[in-house]
Amino acid sequence: MSLLSLRDLHVYYGAIRALEGISLDVNAGEIVTMIGANGAGKSTTIRAISGLVRPRQGEITFDGASITNLPPHQIVMRGVSQSPEGRRVFANLTVFENLELGAYTRRDRSGIVGDLERVFALFPRLKERMYQSAGTLSGGEQQMLAIGRALMARPRLLLLDEPSLGLAPFLVQSIFEIIQDINRQGVTILLVEQNANQALRVAHRGYVLETGRVVLADSAANLLRNEEVRRAYLGE
Amino acid sequence: MRFWVNRLLGVTGALALLYAISVWATENLQEYYFKVIILCGIYIILAVSLNLVNGITGQFSIGHGGFYAVGAYVGAAWTVLWQPEAARALPLLQLNTLHGHIVNLLIALMLGAFAAGCTGFLVGLPSLRLRGDYLAIVTLGFGEVIRVVLLNIDAVGGARGLIGIPSLVQSGNLGFFWVFLFVVLLIAISRNLLQSSYGLAFLAVREDEVAADATGVNTTRVKVTAFVLAAVFAGIAGVLYAHFFINISPDTFDMNTSIIITTMVVLGGSGSITGSVLAATFLTAMPELLRDFKEYRMVIFSTLLILIMLTRPQGLFGHGELGYATFQRLIRSGRGKTL
Ligand SMILES: Nc1ncnc2c1ncn2[C@@H]1O[C@H](COP(=O)(O)OP(=O)(O)O)[C@@H](O)[C@H]1O
Ligand SMILES: [Mg+2]
Numbered sequence: 001m002s003l004l005s006l007r008d009l010h011v012y013y014g015a016i017r018a019l020e021g022i023s024l025d026v027n028a029g030e031i032v033t034m035i036g037a038n039g040a041g042k043s044t045t046i047r048a049i050s051g052l053v054r055p056r057q058g059e060i061t062f063d064g065a066s067i068t069n070l071p072p073h074q075i076v077m078r079g080v081s082q083s084p085e086g087r088r089v090f091a092n093l094t095v096f097e098n099l100e101l102g103a104y105t106r107r108d109r110s111g112i113v114g115d116l117e118r119v120f121a122l123f124p125r126l127k128e129r130m131y132q133s134a135g136t137l138s139g140g141e142q143q144m145l146a147i148g149r150a151l152m153a154r155p156r157l158l159l160l161d162e163p164s165l166g167l168a169p170f171l172v173q174s175i176f177e178i179i180q181d182i183n184r185q186g187v188t189i190l191l192v193e194q195n196a197n198q199a200l201r202v203a204h205r206g207y208v209l210e211t212g213r214v215v216l217a218d219s220a221a222n223l224l225r226n227e228e229v230r231r232a233y234l235g236e
Numbered sequence: 237m238r239f240w241v242n243r244l245l246g247v248t249g250a251l252a253l254l255y256a257i258s259v260w261a262t263e264n265l266q267e268y269y270f271k272v273i274i275l276c277g278i279y280i281i282l283a284v285s286l287n288l289v290n291g292i293t294g295q296f297s298i299g300h301g302g303f304y305a306v307g308a309y310v311g312a313a314w315t316v317l318w319q320p321e322a323a324r325a326l327p328l329l330q331l332n333t334l335h336g337h338i339v340n341l342l343i344a345l346m347l348g349a350f351a352a353g354c355t356g357f358l359v360g361l362p363s364l365r366l367r368g369d370y371l372a373i374v375t376l377g378f379g380e381v382i383r384v385v386l387l388n389i390d391a392v393g394g395a396r397g398l399i400g401i402p403s404l405v406q407s408g409n410l411g412f413f414w415v416f417l418f419v420v421l422l423i424a425i426s427r428n429l430l431q432s433s434y435g436l437a438f439l440a441v442r443e444d445e446v447a448a449d450a451t452g453v454n455t456t457r458v459k460v461t462a463f464v465l466a467a468v469f470a471g472i473a474g475v476l477y478a479h480f481f482i483n484i485s486p487d488t489f490d491m492n493t494s495i496i497i498t499t500m501v502v503l504g505g506s507g508s509i510t511g512s513v514l515a516a517t518f519l520t521a522m523p524e525l526l527r528d529f530k531e532y533r534m535v536i537f538s539t540l541l542i543l544i545m546l547t548r549p550q551g552l553f554g555h556g557e558l559g560y561a562t563f564q565r566l567i568r569s570g571r572g573k574t575l
């Protein structure tokens with residue numbers, strides 16, 4: 001049975017329809033990617049899963065239980081955390097405080113310390129800048145912090161919304177490597193990317209979204225070979 | 237164990253010191269200056285408590301005068317309306333001894349704080365879901381509603397207000413003691429909040445509410461907590477005001493009062509406790525010190541405010557604090573720019 005499943009999800013912003021019946025599954029241990037043009041509804045799907053927007057219709061199930069109408073903090077407690085689009089670190093707080101906030105829902109002191117070490121092992125830059133305010137970090141470092149903050153919740157499912165956006169090319173490469181490292185440590189990942197090429201190379205499966213619908217779902221390897229995908233999203 | 241003994245000694249020492257200052261101030265200061273100092277203390281409570289909402293949690297509430305009024309009226313309702321009844325049944329509550337005064341003041345404080353806190357919860361729970369300007373409008377409206385309601389309750393004097401409230405705060409030379417006891421308590425709570433990981437959640441809400449939600453902070457609870465705590469202390473300030481200055485009317489708590497309190501927080505630098513304290517002192521004492529300039533004083537006062545906001549839009553202290561660490565830094569670096 002899948003760890004996360006979305007069934008016929010409809011989301012509106014006021015009168016604007018953003019999702020028109022999305023269904024998808026993420027199995028435990030996988031990296032699944034959602035690709036699609038700007039405005040296709042990728043971020044909205046992420047927001048719906050984490051409870052930041054309420055679906056008008058449809059069902060979200062995590063680990064066998066419905067989380068459709070839970071408030072965001074309870075969804076985090078169930079084991080779903082996200083690195084939001086555009087990073088959104090707490091700019092006036094230090095790197096350390098940002099990470100501390102990532103563990104806000106947890107009470108296991110020793111576990112938190114262990115996870116802090118794990119995050120610093122993945123992102124040594126963050127350790128060097130521990131007491132610096134997050135707003136003074138470079139874009140790449142802020143992205144690392146946003147991912148690190150999400151990891152501090154010790155999620156079973158990590159949602160990443162465009163982690164490579166606006167990063168220097170050499171950093172893009174290393175972010176994708178780190179995403180694979182995190183996955184190997186046992187974290188299931190739902191990855192939203194515009195950089196479809198890279199995303200499909202690290203993912204196991206992928207979904208292609210267009211104007212709020214899933215138009216293609218296949219293994220990442222097959223999507224990489226798919227003529228339409230190559231033309232529309234890989235720029236060939 | 238040792239920790240608690242030290243704590244206890246510290247608290248006892250602080251109380252004794254407050255008491256000593258209180259007795260000295262009452263006996264040696266001219267009544268007029270004494271009153272200005274008490275008023276400063278009351279406004280410090282109002283500004284530092286509003287700073288919990290506007291500064292630390294980043295919500296723009298501008299109806300603090302409403303909670304101030306609820307505290308003042310409920311506290312005074314006890315001493316003026318209900319206490320005489322209660323004292324007939326319970327001689328402990330009679331007002332002919334100092335301890336009778338203290339017991340009644342404590343009851344008034346508890347009732348005023350409780351009523352203001354409940355009002356804060358009722359106003360906060362629905363309206364803190366609103367953002368920015370909307371919250372400002374709702375809270376401003378709330379302040380006015382309270383004033384109009386008070387105007388129309390005959391039992392508390394309507395437009396005349398409640399007059400001749402027993403001056404319980406001043407009994408036994410304790411005036412300064414009571415007011416600054418709550419000043420110190422509130423500052424200690426605010427500081428502890430800022431330094432705890434629980435308080436980090438309040439700052440996170442100020443920084444980016446959506447990101448706070450996404451990291452698992454229960455943002456509604458954080459905002460309501462800040463709002464209720466602020467209302468409780470505004471209520472306490474109201475009870476102290478009523479039982480020191482002995483006359484209150486709906487006009488004491490009009491929109492100007494709310495706006496002045498908000499100005500104190502903004503002027504001091506939203507989020508800075510030190511800033512709120514200094515701005516509250518400055519804005520309370522300044523109009524008094526300028527009394528010699530007669531009708532020009534409001535002009536001078538406003539000009540000063542505009543100048544400060546032009547030269548330091550982030551407020552006097554920004555998010556910074558003035559404390560022991562700052563002095564150390566100043567001394568070590570030998571320059572005055574580290575603030
Ligand atoms: N806060 C919002 N208010 C109104 N419309 C929005 C909002 N956010 C997104 N939308 C609309 O919803 C649709 C999906 O957007 P989004 O999920 O951000 O797409 P993507 O992440 O794939 O670029 C778009 O048409 C977008 O304009
Ligand atoms: Mg997006």
